[in-house]
Amino acid sequence: MNETNKRLSTGISGLDEVLKGGLIKKRTYLVRGGPGTGKTTLGFHYLIEGAEKNEKSIFITLTESKDKMREDAQNRGFDLNNIEFVDLSPSSKFIEENKNYDVFPSNEVDQKPLIDEIIKRIKNNKPNRVFFDGLTQLRYLSSDSFQFRKQILSLVQFAVEQNITLLISSEASINSPDDDLQFMCDGVINLENDENRRVINISKFRGSGFLSGRHSMKIKKDGIKVYPKLRLQKRKKDYKTETISAGVPEIDELLHGGLERGTTTVLSGASGVGKTTLGLQFMKEASGRGERSVIYAFEEGVETILNRSEAINIPIKEMVKRNTLAIEKIDPLEYTPDEFTHKVKREVEENNIKIVMIDSVSGYKLAFERLADGNNEMVRNLHALTEYLTGMGVTVLLINEIQNITGDFKVTELGISYMADNIIFLRYLEMNSELRKAIGVLKKRLSDFENKMRQFKITKYGIKVGSPLTQLRGILTGNPEFIDSSGNGENFHGNR
Numbered sequence: 001m002n003e004t005n006k007r008l009s010t011g012i013s014g015l016d017e018v019l020k021g022g023l024i025k026k027r028t029y030l031v032r033g034g035p036g037t038g039k040t041t042l043g044f045h046y047l048i049e050g051a052e053k054n055e056k057s058i059f060i061t062l063t064e065s066k067d068k069m070r071e072d073a074q075n076r077g078f079d080l081n082n083i084e085f086v087d088l089s090p091s092s093k094f095i096e097e098n099k100n101y102d103v104f105p106s107n108e109v110d111q112k113p114l115i116d117e118i119i120k121r122i123k124n125n126k127p128n129r130v131f132f133d134g135l136t137q138l139r140y141l142s143s144d145s146f147q148f149r150k151q152i153l154s155l156v157q158f159a160v161e162q163n164i165t166l167l168i169s170s171e172a173s174i175n176s177p178d179d180d181l182q183f184m185c186d187g188v189i190n191l192e193n194d195e196n197r198r199v200i201n202i203s204k205f206r207g208s209g210f211l212s213g214r215h216s217m218k219i220k221k222d223g224i225k226v227y228p229k230l231r232l233q234k235r236k237k238d239y240k241t242e243t244i245s246a247g248v249p250e251i252d253e254l255l256h257g258g259l260e261r262g263t264t265t266v267l268s269g270a271s272g273v274g275k276t277t278l279g280l281q282f283m284k285e286a287s288g289r290g291e292r293s294v295i296y297a298f299e300e301g302v303e304t305i306l307n308r309s310e311a312i313n314i315p316i317k318e319m320v321k322r323n324t325l326a327i328e329k330i331d332p333l334e335y336t337p338d339e340f341t342h343k344v345k346r347e348v349e350e351n352n353i354k355i356v357m358i359d360s361v362s363g364y365k366l367a368f369e370r371l372a373d374g375n376n377e378m379v380r381n382l383h384a385l386t387e388y389l390t391g392m393g394v395t396v397l398l399i400n401e402i403q404n405i406t407g408d409f410k411v412t413e414l415g416i417s418y419m420a421d422n423i424i425f426l427r428y429l430e431m432n433s434e435l436r437k438a439i440g441v442l443k444k445r446l447s448d449f450e451n452k453m454r455q456f457k458i459t460k461y462g463i464k465v466g467s468p469l470t471q472l473r474g475i476l477t478g479n480p481e482f483i484d485s486s487g488n489g490e491n492f493h494g495n496r
């Protein structure tokens, strides 16, 4: 039997991924979380998945009644028709008839213990999957915590003997910890909901590895979605090393040939200097080769990008129509960073994307930092994403907006330069009392590059780049100097 045959899907694909294939059969798992964190919903997914595979699935409820449960599920589009219910909620017939029931066997013959009833029902049904919702209720009903543990342990033992994969939900709180249950179970799935950010994490999984960390989770109308955190992976470079051209000979000269596939390039510059347009220029060329690119726009609207590009001879609408370009406006309120990563990953894997542009890094950061666990989390997330993408042979363009129009040039404002294989910068220069633009390369990991700036213009015919500005010195300092023929330096412009 191979590894996957031993695994049971949870019915939530992202969670299966976190569990490296799913739950291990015939074991017991604890689903922990506070009120409304999604324990019951997770149970629905688990049982419905079983029912769809013709595995017998049983839902045991000690809290909400079967009818209420079914009604809620129905409203959300969960089909519980093939799921057996064992209703032991306070309003159920069993509880009605056994008003003085004890949870556990007692010496008094007329009291029918609840745990016996559960075992009897399970025996009759011979299920593969059981979800036990609200087991922790038993704790309140039992007088003695030693008895509670003993009986739960016997239930777990019984489940193993019956070849059942058992999920138990537990609502732990500071006043009523569930360490004992965590200890007894083979795996522990923790659900959290802090300030509307849902998180899932595995704290224990006997017999298997799992993706550690706090993965983002959402509960949508159709149920739970889990977005496994992308981890920093070593690149697996098995694609052809080749360069891609900018389609503007002078830019290719600056780059000594172009950008290598599967590298990350930071396009840095002040607002409005032409970073997005420069990125689009690479995409225009890629489109000519029939390759597909995606722009994730965090700042500008899609319309703005569309309209502007048309005015400067980048046929972006045509590219979108030919399916060689997609522009996606990312609404920060809609996505968590892990969900965004998941979206990019899916796009790349399904549509053979060759260039991905994040416009811009500060937009990305702003969008997600309210959800970040720590200060560096967003940089880590972005780094993991770029490593994944470049590992897939995708060329990544990160748009980096810098604050000062002229003056000191800082490429590292956001602490992202370490993830850049290449850094291209655009800046404003004052020449002959006119504000002009210039382009230069600051870093290139895989080849040499031209270390002179060139004039950069965006015209209605497209991007125009001049010849190297040889008379310019100190372009990266605040005050580039113009070297006249007599060799005297003349200050070129001041800070603004």
Ligand SMILES: Nc1ncnc2c1ncn2[C@@H]1O[C@H](COP(=O)(O)OP(=O)(O)OP(=O)(O)O)[C@@H](O)[C@H]1O
Binding pocket: 033, 034, 035, 036, 037, 038, 039, 040, 041, 042, 076, 171, 219, 220, 221, 222
């Ligand atoms: N149609 C829906 N669309 C989006 N979210 C929903 C929908 N219905 C329910 N939810 C969300 O699901 C959550 C409840 O999930 P669930 O009942 O599985 O949690 P629970 O952990 O079992 O809660 P409890 O502690 O009350 O038993 C709620 O937070 C609610 O916001």
Ligand SMILES: [Mg+2]
Binding pocket: 039, 040, 041, 133
């Ligand atoms: Mg519940």
